[in-house]
Amino acid sequence: MSDAHIQAMPFPILIGDIGGTNARFSILADEHGEPHEFPTVQTAEFPTIDDAIRQVVLDGTAVRPRSAILAVAGPIDGDEIDLTNCDWVVRPKTMISELGFEDVLVVNDFEAQALAISGLPEQYRESLGTAGEPHVASRVVLGPGTGLGVAGLLHAREAWFPVPGEGGHVDVGPRSERDFEIFPHLEPIEGRISAEQLLCGRGLVNIYRAICLADGIEPALSIPADVTAHGLKGENLQAAETLSLFVTYLGRLAGDMALIFMARGGVYLAGGISQKIIPALKGPEFRAGFEDKAPHTELMKTIPTFVVTHPQAALAGLASFARKPSAYGISTEGRRWRLER
Incomplete structure (x- = not known):
């Protein structure tokens, strides 16, 4: 099984860039389309990331993302991922059970920035x-x-x-x-x-x-x-x-x-x-x-x-990876959660 096959995620894909102060989201409907972006929000305005996704994304579009790629500011270790400079905790298993995702990948926020500079x-x-x-x-x-x-x-x-x-x-x-x-x-x-x-x-x-x-x-x-x-x-x-x-x-x-x-x-x-x-x-x-x-x-x-100077560089980097994962060497071990069928 190739790395590209292992890493492929089902469209539509929710893409998120979660920093210490701001959270940015977009949805990539398919491999060839441009991402649909949502307004940038401050993390302090929402008690949890799940609340932000519900109110900013899911309530704002009829498109139902099947998977999510989230870049977060903090080390990724275990099923509960604490952000370094804000109170949010990312719980991928909860996102799958309560937000309807089939597949969640969490990467470091500056991993996303690195993806962005590959072809800026x-x-x-x-x-x-x-x-x-x-x-x-x-x-x-x-x-x-x-x-x-x-x-x-x-x-x-x-x-x-x-x-x-x-x-x-x-x-x-x-x-x-x-x-x-x-x-x-x-x-x-x-x-x-x-x-x-x-x-x-x-x-x-x-x-x-x-x-x-x-x-x-x-x-x-x-x-x-x-x-x-x-x-x-x-x-x-x-x-x-x-x-x-x-x-x-x-x-x-x-x-x-x-x-x-x-x-x-x-x-x-x-x-x-x-x-x-x-x-x-x-x-x-x-x-x-x-x-x-x-x-x-x-x-x-x-x-x-x-x-x-790209206004949404991390989102652009994640979108590039989502479109063509074979062009990037990203390890998903310990950072990817899937719906158990």
Whole structure:
């Protein structure tokens, strides 16, 4: 039995991208059609994911999905899948018994982002730097948003293999003189500074507060969007420096991940924050942090970097997999539930 046959799921297929803050759904009626999208909802507005699916999807269309592919922000382990940054718990067996699905596959949210970058059209990406077009080769996607997602994408045997993980929780440390002034004031998590403590919404505020404390200034901002807005406009010196350091640290981490995966196919920035700060990412700090990887600086200069601008990238990636599962190497073991007949 081929992998493609094992992975094929019956249409119509409900596709879901469940993050810490927002949930996005669409239905793919068949292999050739375009997905029918539903309004994006906030996870906090519904007590459970099942309630969201009932009210947003099932009550909003006459099409009855036979199967579901859900990308969730959190590790997938067992029949009850806890999301990292929201209160929802995904229970595939309950979805089958109560929502009428025959088949449910749950993948990591950044696995879906990795699927999306396998064939992202040029109009849905913004280039950072001048490294040129991506090769058909290993790639990396990073997404600063509510949290920080990281995934790899390998190319072998004419197929794409997403590599999900928890790379957003690696350690980061100070390098520059300014870093050493700021880092003692950063809020750690259980005694350490992880990438996600800096490179997400709360990370923006963490950096901003640390800068204010290092400078002996009372912090005036407490919401990530305010820090970003004041930083982009240059209306607040500490907010502007926060944005500069944020893109520097993001560039350093992106470069680290590019080295780990030898990502000659490019590094892609997804997540809610990346699209909002494109002007800052196009400044010199991001690529400087990305390329400063001696003894491999020259190699790093050849690796392209992009911001993903597709409004529903994860859904698009899942739809690509649903249409042609044989083009992707996705393991379904322990992540797929079927109706017992």
